[in-house]
Amino acid sequence: MAPSTDTTTIVRPRKQRPIEATELATKDQTFTDADVWGRAGLGRSWLRSLIGASPLFLAPIGSISIFITLVQYEGSFSLFTAAVKEHGFWNICAQYGPQITLKGIAAVICWLAVQAVLYIYLPGENHKGQLTPAGYLLDYKINGLSAWIVTHLLYGGLSYLGILDPGFIPRNWSSLIGAMNLAGFVISALAFVKADFSNMAYQYQNQGYVEPSLILVTALQTLYVLDFFINESWYLRTIDIAHDHFGMYLIWGCFCFLPTTYTIQGQYLGLYPSSASTPYLAFFFTLGVAGYVMFRVVNHQKDTVRQTGGNCTIWGKPAECITARFRTSDGRQHTSLLLCSGFWGWSRHANYVGDLLLSFSTCALVGSTKVVVWWYAVWMLVLLVHRCIRDEKRCSVKYGDAWTEYCKRVPWRFIPGVW
Known part of the structure; x- marks a missing residue:
């Protein structure tokens, strides 16, 4: 279907050709940094740059600490912390790192x-x-x-x-x-x-x-x-x-x-x-597989809509989409569809929910309450929440009013009623 002149038009599939990949922007258009979605560019404060650079030294320290905790302190962060307080972090690293x-x-x-x-x-x-x-x-x-x-x-x-x-x-x-x-x-x-x-x-x-x-x-x-x-x-x-x-x-x-x-x-x-009991293992393994299936189905719905130009069904009903336009720095204008039915009408990042279920289940299968065992699930939660915020900020700049309309149609980021 041809792009609508209204960037927030709700479209339903009709027997038309798929959306054109690109269309040239008018020659008299001018672009500023705010017009082009993507990287944030220059102009960051020194504090923001310092915070952004912190993983350069904190991440290796974290991986080394986890290794020492697992091998020397039976996976107990409390024992590792006590040893660090008594002997110093660098001494512990030199001896057990x-x-x-x-x-x-x-x-x-x-x-x-x-x-x-x-x-x-x-x-x-x-x-x-x-x-x-x-x-x-x-x-x-x-x-x-x-x-x-x-x-x-x-x-x-x-x-x-x-x-x-x-x-x-x-x-x-x-x-x-x-x-x-x-x-x-x-x-x-x-x-x-x-x-x-x-x-x-x-x-x-x-x-x-x-x-x-x-x-x-x-x-x-x-x-x-x-x-x-x-x-x-x-x-x-x-x-x-x-x-x-x-x-x-x-x-x-x-x-x-x-x-x-x-x-x-x-x-x-x-x-x-x-090893935990058989019912316990069966439950969390099934939950992990369900999380993976959800992750794959959610992404398949979006891919199907984009491949067919919206001319498809989701959960047995015509796909409901919002037509959004965006520009790249070469001056060309492009069109994309924002799906707001199926899982994508339930949550703006339902694929992340499937990811979290899988990571949570993987940790739960160990059958331990030690923090180190759950580090993977905690990391994935922090990573995906941060990614959600980054992604939505970029989409807001990229799609403009169409993204605002999409957020009104689908108000929940992860789980309806929670966040």
Whole structure:
């Protein structure tokens, strides 16, 4: 359907062509910084810059503290805090912190080399990313799923032949964390699932069997990562790729924070085997799967509307959308649809609710009340609330009156009646 002249017009699907991807803005239009959505640009205060830079030193300290808490203090933050008060943080780090060794550095380099070779030589289709604020559509090679499969075949084959110790990661976690912090380079999300498999092997080597809780935790995280590789082209249009520049957040975060923090549940169960009752495990595993299904269905609804130009049904009814226009810095005007029916009429960020259910369930499966076990869920809550605020601010600038109208139609951000 052709773009409406009213940016807040409610549209219902008719048998018309999909919305045009672009249309030229008039030649006499002038643009200011406020007209172009995207990065905030210059002019920040020194305090805001300092706060923004704080993760550069706080994040590595956090990952090291979690490692020491898990390995030396049985996952108890209270014991770790007491030790820090008595001996000092840097003394504790020097005695128990990750060690940078040649073995750890060699392992990280080998991992990167294998993944680079797989990316270069495995076949894969090229897919377009999200439209940038400057109006560009970038191409990305998509072969992550095949690389994931080949990596695990190599892992299983080399372990079977006795060339690779299947419990290598937890046995050498200290030197690997040291090497990852030192390298600070991006790594695939596959790393944290592989770490969970290695924790299972480690637990089996130590006690002759694997606890059901660790199996279910690994299953949920494997599901999450497989989703990433199966839908790799979809992730190109997410906030991480489209708006978060390739800096500290993505480099250190993906290379070190993801494999050390998102695997805390597997690390804990590998070190301190335990398992809750069968009904308890069944409930939270089912809740985790339900969270994943919700996450996937919510995003599928939005993708379907955009692919069909709104000419589709959601929950058996015609999709209800708001037509919104935005401009890129090259002066071109574009049109997008804001879905306000289905899950998107229930909440403006229902996909985040599914994410939170999955992360909460993963932590709950451990069956422990220790704060370190729940760190992943707490982190995801903070991350997604912050992302929600960032996303809504950017959408307000990008879509203007259309976004205001959408917020009136769908007043709740996460859960109706709560927030």
